[in-house]
Amino acid sequence: MSTTELIAPLHADMTAWRRDIHAHPELGFEEARTADLVARQLEAWGLEVHRGVGRTGVVGTLRAGSGSRSVGLRADMDALPIDEANTFAHRSQHAGVMHACGHDGHTAMLLGAARYLSQTRRFSGVVHFIFQPAEEGLGGAKAMVDDGLFERFPCEAIFGMHNRPSLEVGRFAVRSGPMMAGGAFFDIRITGKGAHGARPETGVDAALAAAQVAVSLQSIVSRNVPPVETAVLSVTRIHSGDAYNVIPQTAALGGTVRAFSREVMKLVEASMRRVASGTAAAFGATAEVDFRELFIPTVNDPAEAEFAARICTELVGAANVMRQPPLIMASEDFSFMLERVPGCYINIGNGSANGEGGCEVHNPAYDFNDAALPLGAAFFARLVEARLTA
Ligand SMILES: [Zn+2]
Ligand SMILES: [Zn+2]
Structure with a gap:
């Protein structure tokens, strides 16, 4: 029997796990119930289970045959601080928290793959099932890596997937090389010299310097980033002054930068420091830049992307x-x-064929489409069988 045929009977179980997790959403690093549900299932199927990897993360290890090759499969478990608008039976039971990004579905698909592979074991080697906490901006993946994830559970390659409501169920999207942007937040504090609003010659206007810094920063993407590269620099906040007759002593700017390579991100950061301090200095003010890289770009290994696309x-x-x-x-x-570790992140279709119901993620009316569960589990399962050939 084919992998797809053998996974089909697990659809009901995967749907039940998915809806149970959906009804009991937990925010990043608070996934105690979800992690427990995952760990108990993996233990029941005979996997070696490690809890508390990266705080609330879980890793299940499955071995078959005598092979020493290894692969890592990853799903995320956390929910978002959104009040669910849905009224169906499995809606969130926790006010203000919901699975609006489909991580409930990602967890259920990986559990389905673990169930199937533990039953069939048509591979030779080691599979690490990585259930990570806190994907939504709280650094769960990094927490697991810093906790020795790949030293304790060495993986030749790793794979993960995210549902995409704008893509129909039954379709996949695979990109080689850069796929998703890296992101940084920045704050710039301008310091001048406060003065009476009618006597500007006695002060240094921090508001004027901030306005000029905001304009000058727009030259970075157009004049410093190579045109064949991509970056976004948005100043999203400028705060200064409290009174009509006071020239403000300080001003604060903030915003975000997105780029698809760490080199471009570093270039933007260095340019920002130069432009901010140089522009402020031209007005007799000073600028202090705090630049925080929160996410690095998601870059798929070309060979692993080819392999994932083949599956x-x-x-x-x-x-x-x-x-x-x-x-x-x-x-x-x-x-x-x-x-x-080289690997590939893919998108799996989660929309309906007639184009309806494809509510976007992070929306209070979103719900993971359970029709995609068997296909997601089959992707993980076939990937293991094709890679770790018995
Ligand atoms: Zn999300
Ligand atoms: Zn997500």
Whole structure:
């Protein structure tokens, strides 16, 4: 029997796990119940289970045959601080918290793959099932990596997937090389010299310097970043002054930067420091820059992306595998695992065929489409069987 045929009967179980997790959402690093549900299932299927990796993360290890090759499969478990608008039976039971990004579905698909592989064991080697906490901006992947994830559970390659409501169920999207942007936040504090609003010659106007810094920063992407590269620099906040008749002594600017390579991010940071301090100095003010890189770009290894695309093609046919879809400006913290181990992050379709119901993630009306569960589990399972051939 084929992998797809053997996974089909697990659809009901995966749906039940998914809806149970959906009804009991937990925020990043608070996934105690979810982690326990995952760990108990893996233990029941005979996997070696490690709890508390990266605080609330769980790793299950499955061995078969005598092979020493290894692969890591990753799902995220956390929910978002959003009040769910849905009214169906499995809606969130926790006010203000919901699975609006489909991590409930990601966890259920990886559990389905673990169940199938533990039953069939048609591979030779080691599979590490990595259930990570806190993907939504709290650094869960990095916490697991810093906790020795790849020293304790060495992986030749790692794979993960995210649902995409704008892509129909039954389709995949695979990109080689950069896929999602790295993201940074910055704060710039300008210090001048306060004065009476009618006597500007006695002060240094921090508000004017801040306005000029905001304008000058826009030259970085157009004049410093090579035109064949991509970056976004947005000043999203400028705060200064409290009174009509006072020239403010200080001003604060803040915003975000996105880029698809760490070199470009470093270039933007260095340029920002130069432009901010130089521009402020031209007005007699000073600028202090705090630049924080929160996410690194998600970059797929070309060979592993090719391998992932081959598995997707085997499952749904080449016509249903989107190759090199457009770059995504949002960020994903699986990037911190991909930085350490080559691998590939793919998108799995989660929309309906008639175009309805494809509510976008992070929306209070979102719900993971359970029709995608068997296909997601089959991707993970086939990937292991094709890679760790018995
Ligand atoms: Zn999300
Ligand atoms: Zn997500």
